[in-house]
Amino acid sequence: MPDKIDLRRQNSINSEFLQHHGRFEYPPSPSTPNGIKRFRRQESQNYFAGEYEPEHYADDKQQQPQKLVFFNMDPTKLSHKIADINLAELGRKALSMAEAEMPGVMQLRKVFGPKKILKGVRLAGCLHVTAQTGVMIETLRELGAEIQWSCCNPLSTQDHVAAALVKAGISIYAWKGETMDEKLWCIDQTIFFPDGQPLNAILDDGCNLTKVIHEKYSHLTSVIHGCSEETTAGITKLRILLRDRKLKVPVINVNDSVTKSKFDNYYGCGESLIDGIKRATDVMIGGKVVVLIGYGNVGKGCAKSLSGLGARIIVTEIDPICALQAAMDGYQVTTMAEARKLGQIFVTATGSTGLIRGEHILEMRDMAILCNIGSGQTEIDVVWLKENAVKIENVKPQVDIYHLSNGRAIILPADGRVINLSCAHGNPSLVMSNSFSNQILAQIELFTKRGEYSIGIHTLPKTLDEQVAMAHLEYLGVKLEKITEAQSVYTDTDSDDSSGIALTTQSTSLIETSTSTNQTSFIPSFQTKRLPINPDAVAPDGSLVRTLLTTIGGSMAQFELPPRMTSHAVEHRTVYEIWYFLSGQGEFWRKQNEREEIVIVDADICITIPVGTQFQFRTIGQKSLVAVAITMPPWPGDSEVIPREGIWNASLINIGNSSMKLRHSIYLFMIFVTFLIVKMF
Ligand SMILES: NC(=O)c1ccc[n+]([C@@H]2O[C@H](COP(=O)([O-])OP(=O)(O)OC[C@H]3O[C@@H](n4cnc5c(N)ncnc54)[C@H](O)[C@@H]3O)[C@@H](O)[C@H]2O)c1
Incomplete structure (x- = not known):
């Protein structure tokens, strides 16, 4: 030993x-x-x-x-x-x-x-x-x-x-x-x-x-x-x-x-944490005070299974929403300064560093168990433990007892690494x-789309998530209710048959099914909409947006840049766009890698904006520049946009950081001012 x-x-x-x-x-x-x-x-x-x-x-x-x-x-x-x-x-x-x-x-x-x-x-x-x-x-x-x-x-x-x-x-x-x-x-x-x-x-x-x-x-x-x-x-x-x-x-x-x-973080860790603690320590969990550090996906799943076994749980959190969720789920929520003296088992589940430190460990009860199910070896200060222990006793593979100078001992499974994968077999199949x-x-x-994804961090489309879920429903014998036509109209939701997009041998490609416009296995219900009179929003590039329709593969909207305006230069993280200009005249700048060009755009010009293209545009003359654009897949939200420097000075400042409403008001005010100036001269 x-x-x-x-x-x-x-x-x-x-x-x-x-x-x-x-x-x-x-x-x-x-x-x-x-x-x-x-x-x-x-x-x-x-x-x-x-x-x-x-x-x-x-x-x-x-x-x-x-x-x-x-x-x-x-x-x-x-x-x-x-x-x-x-x-x-x-x-x-x-x-x-x-x-x-x-x-x-x-x-x-x-x-x-x-x-x-x-x-x-x-x-x-x-x-x-x-x-x-x-x-x-x-x-x-x-x-x-x-x-x-x-x-x-x-x-x-x-x-x-x-x-x-x-x-x-x-x-x-x-x-x-x-x-x-x-x-x-x-x-x-x-x-x-x-x-x-x-x-x-x-x-x-x-x-x-x-x-x-x-x-x-x-x-x-x-x-x-x-x-x-x-x-x-x-x-x-x-x-x-x-x-x-x-x-x-x-x-x-x-x-x-x-x-x-x-699923993995919540249900998986919930089960495998218990497995890890049991295999490492054989300790009884019922009745124990467990301090759970972090109440995110992993923390919530762990709390559920620990409390299912009768543990009394104290949560520590830095996020007010997660802290409130923990409180409403019935757990005591407090600081580590208080919890350190009460806990018999500590579980870190944050992905952060230095959650359990020397000052906490010195105040802990004798034979407190310190478990990590979050990230690497950073959550518990194992370096401090090794430097300050008077004796380190290896009780079995992957379980050590650290004897401290205050006469108390601490049990550390897995050398501070994730307990479920180190002391047990990880999350279930x-x-x-x-x-x-x-x-x-x-x-x-x-x-299959190499070269099309820009450098950045992307997520898979929601439809693929649904397909993954579908593939597991059948195995569990779960039957899915189908939305009726009336419900579809009432809730403005597509009445597609979700079972039609499951991972079946019929689907030629999962990816095609979810992100291309060629939706062979998906038939949306009919939708009809007139162009709104007023803009719904201001796009992150600064143009006024009137949203049209959205389907599974893409969305359509009208964009309008008023006279004498220059948009903000932006780049999209994941979506492609095709723009068709209806009226007005302007210049459109696009840059991707080494390729860069400015084209004149006016009625009947159609352009593409692939993922990873920086673009900016401005009006020429007294008329607004108006285009209809298709976004594929549908517009995911403003976090989609990466602000870029561009080649012209944009007409507005701070658009990218303001809230949508504020942006809208500032923008409409500026349009009004521009209108007055144009009238005066
Ligand atoms: N062991 C495994 O099998 C496994 C599986 C999935 C995820 N993980 C890891 O678990 C960790 C948590 O994942 P998640 O999905 O729950 O993340 P999450 O972002 O949903 O939750 C982390 C929570 O920790 C809280 N937190 C951060 N710093 C804190 C602090 N100082 N004190 C108290 N709370 C704090 C955050 O506010 C957040 O609520 C990540 O490192 C993840 O990689 C491990």
């Missing part, structure tokens, strides 16, 4: 903490374990990514990186690296059981497998190697993708599953109990494929692989058509990259598909089928 700190582990903690704060810090060479030194040598002979030279490679002077490499054929590359291939038979049984509970993923395998829709994809994945992930990996391969995989958490790999996947010919680089060095080595192995070609797609959890690509192999981002990210914590990191203008690939945010975050159906759809979307 170790009674002093394991240096390797401490290094890995620092790395992950810094990583969370925006950069990777590779552990210094002296602490590199012997096993990895061998890998280092092997890597340094084949590593020439010139932009980056981590400390790992710095001691190998003759092998200094010299040029950017887009092709790296390495005859010594290992085809896989796992714990024990002899576990394959056991792993295959786990995969078969998971398949039976993953109807959405299996349906995608059935629909898209024969089409080999992902043929040409070289996918590098970095996500927990569990049975559910295994089913997704084998499905992606069945769809035609070449795959290399590492694990995002050093403790979550299920070694028997990894063995079964390797036996089936898939390149897995992961084993339970990796050090941080080994985890990074594993990620590195997934960058170049055996034929020397680099990855062209990423499937990530926690932004682990995406950050390595951006910091160490940024020259390869030009060949990557997209990345799909699994979790809240990863999206937070990607948003920081995006904000700092460092993001270089289009991302699909799988986490925010409703069938992911309201059925709920992961939702999440991974979204992942597969995201990969199909990014590949």
